[in-house]
Amino acid sequence: MVIRPVTRLFALRPAALLVCAAVMVSTMSGCRRDDSLKIGYLGTLSGRHSDLGVAGRDGTIFAVEEINRAGGINGKRLKLVVRDDEGKAESAQTAVRELIAAGVTAIVGPMTSSMAVVTVPIVNNSRVIMVSPTVSTGELSGRDDNFLRIYPTNAQKIRQLAEYARKSLGLSRLAVVYDLSNRSYTDDWRQAFTRQFESLGGTVAPAVSFDASGQTDYLSVARTLLAKKPQGVLILAGGVDSAMFCQQIRKLDTAMALFATEWSSTPELLVHGGSAVEGIVYCQNFIRDDDSTPYVTFCRSFDARFGQIPDFGAVYAYQAVRVIGKAFASARTAGDLKGAILGIGTFPGLQGEFTIDRFGDADRKPFLMTVRQGAFRRVEVP
Structure with a gap:
């Protein structure tokens, strides 16, 4: 008689089916096409200069979340990969290589000029573009390369x-x-x-x-x-x-x-x-007490998300992501982001329009600020 073995076979069948189902789901997930658009963030997130890097990261996160809540870009969600450059040249270069290897199409950052100077040669040897929120050194001006910025030179x-x-x-x-x-x-x-x-x-x-x-x-x-x-x-x-x-x-x-x-x-x-x-x-170039509707709305939403009023690093990182997002929406291919940004030229900012010229350099009007009674205030010059 073979009843006992057959009985055991049927007794194991539910467990076997579960295993098979798990394997099938895993296989299907591995084969499923990832339609997300991947971007990176590079900033100093540790050390004495981390205040600017953390602000930039939070502004980037806010923009990515906002875009995804609105349905993404052409139906595709943004996926963010964050790296800390530690304010060190070697760490920054390693981080950029990791972002490129991770498949990002664009990098928001870095936030300081010294980190930009040592990483731009790396992105120039790739198809990735770098859009900095706050780098202003003239050393990178007037170049036809993969480095763009939304903050003007010094x-x-x-x-x-x-x-x-x-x-x-x-x-x-x-x-x-x-x-x-x-x-x-x-x-x-x-x-x-x-x-x-x-x-x-x-x-x-x-x-x-x-x-x-x-x-x-x-x-x-x-x-x-x-x-x-x-x-x-x-x-x-x-x-x-x-x-x-x-x-x-x-x-x-x-x-x-x-x-x-x-x-x-x-x-x-x-x-x-x-x-x-x-x-x-x-x-x-940043107006802290600006009362324009886009800026005020952004500040309220940012405060609700992070529990603090955004600093200029957050404001400009947010706008850098929006620039990339607009380019994604109009570019024929992900590899044509630079051409799309330069082709658009003028972008709506939180504090008025700004332009990016054919070399990827931004133009905004600066003004004087001071600290008065423990707060940042604008200086009125006759």
């Missing part, structure tokens, strides 16, 4: 800040301190600002450098700066370092005029600087 801001210090405030001698860890940005600012200020009849003392990737004796640097007998100090550094320099300079001279750049204009400057950063002046 030139206009440098000219406006130099004219304000020399003509409006009547200062004739300035000192400069700059961070070597983001040299592509700070050196560009230092050299161009010196030329501009001196062309107006002023004098800029030999600059003092420091490296934010190591230990910094802020008080010692402040003493060196003030030993040059300046009427004002230009600080070319991130938010935390700028705040620390302001603290030490104010201990030595409470009346010293202080200047900075948009790189430092993050909440970290206010948190770490306190009253020492009151009156600091810098030039940028």
Whole structure:
């Protein structure tokens, strides 16, 4: 009789069917075509300059989620891959290679000029484009390559800040301190600002450098700066370092005029600087107190999602994703994103339209900002 074996066979059949079903689902999933559009994000998410990188990441996430809630792009969802460049050249290069290997078509980022300079050659050897929200160094201007940006170069801001210090405030001698860890940005600012200020009849003392990737004796640097007998100090550094320099300079001279750049204009400057950063002046393109409907709506939604008002890094990263999204919608192929962006040329921003020229460089009008009563305020120049 063979009843017993047959009985055992039928007893095992439900389990066997489950296994077969699982294998079939797994096989079908593996064969299912992934119709998502993959983009990457590259920013400094750890270390002293992480405030800008984290803001950019959150702005990117917000934009991706918004686009996907609206049905994606031509029915396809965006998929985001995030990488931390750690503010280090080697880490940034590794991260870009990983993003390319992961199959991204576009990279949002990086957020600092030094990371852009070391990674652009890598994307130029691929079909991937890089759209930076905040990189402004002139070193990458006027090039027909795979690097594009929605933030303008430093030139206009440098000219406006130099004219304000020399003509409006009547200062004739300035000192400069700059961070070597983001040299592509700070050196560009230092050299161009010196030329501009001196062309107006002023004098800029030999600059003092420091490296934010190591230990910094802020008080010692402040003493060196003030030993040059300046009427004002230009600080070319991130938010935390700028705040620390302001603290030490104010201990030595409470009346010293202080200047900075948009790189430092993050909440970290206010948190770490306190009253020492009151009156600091810098030039940028982001209007914090803008009351336009697109910007106000974005701020409310961002606050509901992340529990905080967006910083300029988040605002510009969001717009970078929207630029990529618009290009995806109009490009004939995913490999034609650059051509689509350059072909569109003018884009709706949260604070007005902006343009991207044939070299991928953006144009926006800058203005002066200051810190007054613990908040960022616009400077009204007669």
